[in-house]
Amino acid sequence: MLYFLYDRTFDGLLTAVFDAFNRKEFPNRIVDQAIAIPLFTDTFSVITDVEKSKRVFIALKKKISTSALNMLFVCYLSEMEDVEMMIFRYIQKALASPISIELNFADNDVLSLSKIYKKVQNEAMHIKQFVRFQKTGDGMYFAVVDPLYDVLPLCSDFFEDRYADQIWLIYDARRHYGLYYDKKQTEQIHFETPPAFAIQKGRLTAEQQDETERIFQALWKDYLKSTTIQARKNLRLQRQFMPRRFWKYLVEKQ
Amino acid sequence: MNPRVFDKLKTLADAAKFDVSCASSGTSRSNPQKGIGSAAGWGICHSFTEDGRCVSLLKIMLTNHCIYDCAYCLNRRSNDIPRATFAVSELVELTLEFYRRNYIEGLFLSSGIVRNADYTMERMVRVAKDLRLQHRYNGYIHLKSIPGASREWVAEAGLYADRLSCNIEMPSEQSLKIIAPDKDYQSVFRPMHYIQQGFLQGKEEKKKYRHAPRFAPAGQSTQMIIGATPDDDNRILHLAHSLYQRPAMKRVYYSGYIHLNTYDTRLPALPAPPLVRENRLYQADWLMRFYHFGVDEIVNEVHPNLELELDPKLSWALRNPQVFPVDIQTADYEMLLRVPGIGVKSAQLILTSRKYGRLTSENLRKIGVVMKRAKYFITCRELPAFTVQEARPEYVRRMLLSPKHKENKQLAIDFDHALLPLRSNV
Numbered sequence: 002m003l004y005f006l007y008d009r010t011f012d013g014l015l016t017a018v019f020d021a022f023n024r025k026e027f028p029n030r031i032v033d034q035a036i037a038i039p040l041f042t043d044t045f046s047v048i049t050d051v052e053k054s055k056r057v058f059i060a061l062k063k064k065i066s067t068s069a070l071n072m073l074f075v076c077y078l079s080e081m082e083d084v085e086m087m088i089f090r091y092i093q094k095a096l097a098s099p100i101s102i103e104l105n106f107a108d109n110d111v112l113s114l115s116k117i118y119k120k121v122q123n124e125a126m127h128i129k130q131f132v133r134f135q136k137t138g139d140g141m142y143f144a145v146v147d148p149l150y151d152v153l154p155l156c157s158d159f160f161e162d163r164y165a166d167q168i169w170l171i172y173d174a175r176r177h178y179g180l181y182y183d184k185k186q187t188e189q190i191h192f193e194t195p196p197a198f199a200i201q202k203g204r205l206t207a208e209q210q211d212e213t214e215r216i217f218q219a220l221w222k223d224y225l226k227s228t229t230i231q232a233r234k235n236l237r238l239q240r241q242f243m244p245r246r247f248w249k250y251l252v253e254k255q
Numbered sequence: 256m257n258p259r260v261f262d263k264l265k266t267l268a269d270a271a272k273f274d275v276s277c278a279s280s281g282t283s284r285s286n287p288q289k290g291i292g293s294a295a296g297w298g299i300c301h302s303f304t305e306d307g308r309c310v311s312l313l314k315i316m317l318t319n320h321c322i323y324d325c326a327y328c329l330n331r332r333s334n335d336i337p338r339a340t341f342a343v344s345e346l347v348e349l350t351l352e353f354y355r356r357n358y359i360e361g362l363f364l365s366s367g368i369v370r371n372a373d374y375t376m377e378r379m380v381r382v383a384k385d386l387r388l389q390h391r392y393n394g395y396i397h398l399k400s401i402p403g404a405s406r407e408w409v410a411e412a413g414l415y416a417d418r419l420s421c422n423i424e425m426p427s428e429q430s431l432k433i434i435a436p437d438k439d440y441q442s443v444f445r446p447m448h449y450i451q452q453g454f455l456q457g458k459e460e461k462k463k464y465r466h467a468p469r470f471a472p473a474g475q476s477t478q479m480i481i482g483a484t485p486d487d488d489n490r491i492l493h494l495a496h497s498l499y500q501r502p503a504m505k506r507v508y509y510s511g512y513i514h515l516n517t518y519d520t521r522l523p524a525l526p527a528p529p530l531v532r533e534n535r536l537y538q539a540d541w542l543m544r545f546y547h548f549g550v551d552e553i554v555n556e557v558h559p560n561l562e563l564e565l566d567p568k569l570s571w572a573l574r575n576p577q578v579f580p581v582d583i584q585t586a587d588y589e590m591l592l593r594v595p596g597i598g599v600k601s602a603q604l605i606l607t608s609r610k611y612g613r614l615t616s617e618n619l620r621k622i623g624v625v626m627k628r629a630k631y632f633i634t635c636r637e638l639p640a641f642t643v644q645e646a647r648p649e650y651v652r653r654m655l656l657s658p659k660h661k662e663n664k665q666l667a668i669d670f671d672h673a674l675l676p677l678r679s680n681v
């Protein structure tokens with residue numbers, strides 16, 4: 002068994018591809034360097050090198066479309082077990098094939114990755130749907146999320162475009178980082194320890210809130226209640242579209 | 256914010272809830288001057304009500320006072336119910352505050368008729384205008400055009416709204432006159448026509464000058480109530496078909512009649528809204544718009560109504576067994592689309608994947624084809640042929656109708672989901 006250890010960045014993953022080809026040594030698994038490695042495993046530590054990853058990228062660009070390249074990045078964000086090897090094999094096949102493999106859904110890796118891509122995109126969509134901003138006393142709009150996959154990078158353009166004239170912060174409680182927008186640009190900010198608001202289950206306390214916040218939350222709940230049609234009540238359908246795991250940060254479900 | 260707003264919101268959201276709201280799609284507008292809001296090209300559902308409907312827009316009435324007396328409507332003049340009216344500024348603030356918190360994609364505004372059509376339109380337009388001009392709001396706005404509104408107000412509404420709609424309400428004018436005596440097809444078709452003209456003109460001008468004012472870029476929609484009158488599906492779908500021939504017409508909504516004004520004997524006392532029929536109509540609508548079906552293939556003089564227990568595509572396939580089985584490897588796109596169990600997505604995947612080799616039934620299953628249905632209508636590499644030809648349509652029908660068959664689940668597979676719209680007021 003040969004394990005490649007990498008730093009969990011996308012550049013690191015592409016560097017691993019470069020190194021494998023260069024050394025003519027192909028890994029059985031590519032894993033996070035921080036995890037415990039089983040006994041009797043050979044390992045190779047990948048040292049992330051932007052130059053190497055760029056060369057893989059350029060080689061790939063000649064073989065597959067930009068959207069397929071983007072698809073690989075999105076799949077990487079899934080953080081799913083062994084998605085690295087799927088991406089690795091995909092790249093291997095793409096480079097070896099005279100025609101683009103991206104539409105060959107009879108290939109297992111192509112098909113699996115297309116499904117993972119869909120899942121990650123769905124999760125990103127869920128974040129765009131279910132983010133609920135609360136307004137703080139100093140006028141910032143703030144939300145906590147807990148996505149299954151690391152999708153904030155896929156949502157940043159959307160929020161930046163839509164809420165261009167307000168300061169906002171969206172905090173990923175699972176990964177302890179957030180997107181912060183200051184009316185000029187969006188940046189990722191990392192937290193050493195979970196900030197207080199995350200521990201409060203994402204709820205601002207009365208002192209932290211803008212004084213109108215309570216009113217608009219109440220109006221929103223009232224609105225949803227009034228707009229429901231009792232004759233058509235169907236809770237199963239509601240849960241199907243709005244999975245329960247999102248409820249903990251939804252104003253209307255508090 | 257005035258505490259009375261709480262009561263107004265309850266009354267006027269309640270009054271508006273029978274309206275179709277799902278669609279906030281059809282416009283793509285980003286936010287170049289850094290105001291607030293953008294309309295993504297697709298509609299985003301921000302929440303779901305307990306009845307499972309998508310909440311995308313703040314769907315509300317400006318007022319539920321009304322001088323008309325439409326039989327199916329809760330807000331009709333003769334009902335003794337709480338009435339309320341929003342001030343323009345209240346509605347503007349509510350929309351903005353909800354929007355900033357990512358609760359909604361935008362506003363869907365309708366209104367009861369006060370004084371006359373134009374007076375009412377003017378106030379609705381003011382809400383949209385204030386949002387756009389004073390608050391630089393770029394989110395989605397849908398305005399209901401009031402029946403009988405004049406060209407001037409429709410034109411002004413089109414400047415600020417993304418979509419306008421004008422409800423045809425009943426599948427035939429005869430029915431409309433009985434049930435909504437204050438309305439006629441004229442009062443609906445005229446505003447519809449103004450919208451269409453504005454839309455086409457706006458497009459023309461956009462070609463000439465980049466900064467030409469936009470006019471309802473998401474076009475118009477309309478709605479009819481199903482099951483309140485004896486009109487059959489043949490009538491309904493042919494009407495829908497003719498509406499879709501209009502260039503600006505993007506969606507026709509069907510909404511199962513809910514028996515609210517139980518005292519009114521002009522209306523049937525349905526114990527429950529005809530949801531299955533409504534769903535079948537949406538499926539048929541889908542077949543016309545995305546599956547290249549002609550309306551006469553779906554309903555006609557011989558088959559004036561959709562089957563309730565089968566979706567219209569399967570129903571068509573069983574009436575036309577002679578065109579099956581379809582060879583997955585060679586059939587063209589149009590033909591693939593006609594196979595029960597194959598949707599638009601899977602048909603496209605089949606087209607691209609079969610270039611690389613012959614597809615097996617396992618490949619098809621992974622691509623998303625519902626093999627349980629499709630197997631009777633296709634041949635592929637190793638599938639033993641027991642198609643509708645050998646099995647006969649009656650057998651296939653029985654197999655696909657088994658009691659275990661969860662009808663509603665099945666619907667969601669072949670067709671797009673989340674389309675459970677409802678019926679309307681104005």
Ligand code: SF4
Nearest residue numbers: 321323325328680681
């Ligand atoms: S449908 Fe419209 S016009 Fe008719 S009564 Fe209701 S609110 Fe008034």
